[in-house]
Amino acid sequence: xxxxxxxxxxxxxxxWFSALLGKSPQVGGLVKTQPPKTDGExxxxxxxxxxxxxxxxxxxxxxxxxxxxxxxxxxxxLKEAGSQKLDSLVGVSGDISDKPFYKNLLKIFFxxxxxxxxxxVGATLFNTLKGERREAPVAGExxxxxxxxxxxxxxxxxxxxxxxxxxxxxxxxxxxxxxxxLRENNLNPPxxxxxxxx
Amino acid sequence: MPSLVAPKILKALAFAFLFYVLCxxxxxxxxxxxxxxxxxxxxxxxQYSDYQAQIKEYELKHSDYILKRSQYLRFKTLTSQEDAIDxxxxxxxxxxxxxxxxxKTLKEKLKEGEDIPADFEARITVSIxxxxxxxxxxxxxxxxxxxxxxxxxxxxESSERFSSSxxxxxxxxxxxxALGKVLxxxxxxxxxxxxxxxxxxxxxxxxxxxxxxxxxxxxILDRWMFDAETRxxxxxxxxxxxxxxFSQKNTKSKRTNALSLYNQTLTTLGQSQLYLKEAxxxxxxxxxxxxxAEK
Numbered sequence: 465x466x467x468x469x470x471x472x473x474x475x476x477x478x479x480w481f482s483a484l485l486g487k488s489p490q491v492g493g494l495v496k497t498q499p500p501k502t503d504g505e506x507x508x509x510x511x512x513x514x515x516x517x518x519x520x521x522x523x524x525x526x527x528x529x530x531x532x533x534x535x536x537x538x539x540x541x542l543k544e545a546g547s548q549k550l551d552s553l554v555g556v557s558g559d560i561s562d563k564p565f566y567k568n569l570l571k572i573f574f575x576x577x578x579x580x581x582x583x584x585v586g587a588t589l590f591n592t593l594k595g596e597r598r599e600a601p602v603a604g605e606x607x608x609x610x611x612x613x614x615x616x617x618x619x620x621x622x623x624x625x626x627x628x629x630x631x632x633x634x635x636x637x638x639x640x641x642x643x644x645x646l647r648e649n650n651l652n653p654p655x656x657x658x659x660x661x662x
Numbered sequence: 663m664p665s666l667v668a669p670k671i672l673k674a675l676a677f678a679f680l681f682y683v684l685c686x687x688x689x690x691x692x693x694x695x696x697x698x699x700x701x702x703x704x705x706x707x708x709q710y711s712d713y714q715a716q717i718k719e720y721e722l723k724h725s726d727y728i729l730k731r732s733q734y735l736r737f738k739t740l741t742s743q744e745d746a747i748d749x750x751x752x753x754x755x756x757x758x759x760x761x762x763x764x765x766k767t768l769k770e771k772l773k774e775g776e777d778i779p780a781d782f783e784a785r786i787t788v789s790i791x792x793x794x795x796x797x798x799x800x801x802x803x804x805x806x807x808x809x810x811x812x813x814x815x816x817x818x819e820s821s822e823r824f825s826s827s828x829x830x831x832x833x834x835x836x837x838x839x840a841l842g843k844v845l846x847x848x849x850x851x852x853x854x855x856x857x858x859x860x861x862x863x864x865x866x867x868x869x870x871x872x873x874x875x876x877x878x879x880x881x882i883l884d885r886w887m888f889d890a891e892t893r894x895x896x897x898x899x900x901x902x903x904x905x906x907x908f909s910q911k912n913t914k915s916k917r918t919n920a921l922s923l924y925n926q927t928l929t930t931l932g933q934s935q936l937y938l939k940e941a942x943x944x945x946x947x948x949x950x951x952x953x954x955a956e957k
Binding site: 650 | 710717720724731734735746750753754757760761764767768771810811813814817818820821824829832836839840843844847850851854857858861865872873875928931932935938939942943945946949952953954955956
């Protein structure tokens with residue numbers, strides 16, 4: 465790309481930027497190319513005349529440059545000291561990580577760790593889905609199938625005296641048979657001492 | 663004025679007291695009427711109480727005997743020997759009384775059992791009486807004992823009798839009582855079964871529409887009746903096997919193994935009891951079917 469092309473392109477960008485700011489593009493030259501009135505001093509007044517936003521940008525840039533230079537001056541010694549400490553602390557691990565065996569080991573460890581996390585997430589997801597699948601039949605089982613009610617009408621013998629008497633006798637006998645104990649627990653032979661010797 | 667108020671207050675108090683007494687009586691009276699009438703004491707109950715008293719008496723005499731014996735073995739004096747002879751004699755007497763009382767209690771219990779076969783009851787009663795006679799004569803022999811050696815011999819004789827023929831009498835009686843219970847239930851079940859069978863035959867022969875059942879219903883009823891009859895038969899088989907066990911010869915092994923025979927008897931009779939329970943359940947099903955109309 466030739467120098468002329470570059471200037472053309474820059475001029476195009478400037479024109480676009482001017483248009484964006486609502487200014488009519490300057491014909492036959494760039495703002496940048498205009499020589500400043502005094503050296504090292506930005507013509508703020510001139511700029512302010514042109515646009516206040518441009519002025520703000522210029523002030524911000526100035527402030528940032530000043531701030532950076534001051535910060536660099538203050539941070540430089542601290543940065544130096546910190547880097548020295550960090551080197552001393554990481555020295556051992558750095559040595560270890562430099563070795564290919566430990567590098568591989570670390571790689572394997574992290575791979576396994578990530579794999580485990582993936583398995584855990586997968587299993588949790590699977591269980592959740594499985595649980596959801598199971599819930600549906602359980603909900604169905606909770607409601608038992610109602611037994612169809614079959615009404616039974618009493619026969620003519622339902623109030624027959626003989627039948628009723630027999631029913632009572634059978635019931636009584638059945639209960640007695642369930643309760644009776646054949647072993648006479650209170651009549652076990654007495655425990656006596658027959659070991660009489662002197 | 664105060665002289666008029668005071669009698670009024672007194673009257674009110676008296677009325678309140680009377681009201682309270684009446685209310686209390688009405689409250690208490692129903693409780694009095696609900697008091698249970700004490701059951702009439704049977705011969706068995708009286709004999710059982712006597713048996714319990716004999717046991718307590720024996721325990722006292724036995725502890726005295728233990729004390730005197732230890733004193734004699736320690737001091738070996740003439741006085742301690744005489745004391746030991748007296749205490750041992752009294753303990754042997756009390757022990758014989760306990761055995762006699764126990765046998766009498768068993769005899770009373772045997773009498774209470776209504777369904778015990780007569781021949782068993784007679785045989786057991788005779789054996790109990792024999793033991794009572796033996797105990798009586800043995801007490802006489804013990805009374806004549808003068809030395810500790812004599813008393814030892816008397817006790818040994820009594821011990822042998824207790825573990826053989828008396829032992830058999832105990833467990834035979836207990837077995838007969840259990841057999842009597844099962845036979846009673848068997849009889850009642852059989853009576854109910856016969857009555858139900860008779861009623862079924864009546865229903866079967868009734869030709870009126872609303873009083874008769876279909877053949878399908880009768881098939882169900884007959885099946886329940888057949889099952890009930892089978893259970894009664896099985897129960898009878900078990901009770902007969904127990905009776906056979908009783909009629910075995912009075913051998914020495916039978917006398918010494920009386921307890922195991924008793925346990926065997928109880929097991930067999932327990933099976934019989936279960937069969938009877940089932941038979942009653944099946945008869946209950948027959949009744950339920952009879953009371954239900956056909957669809």
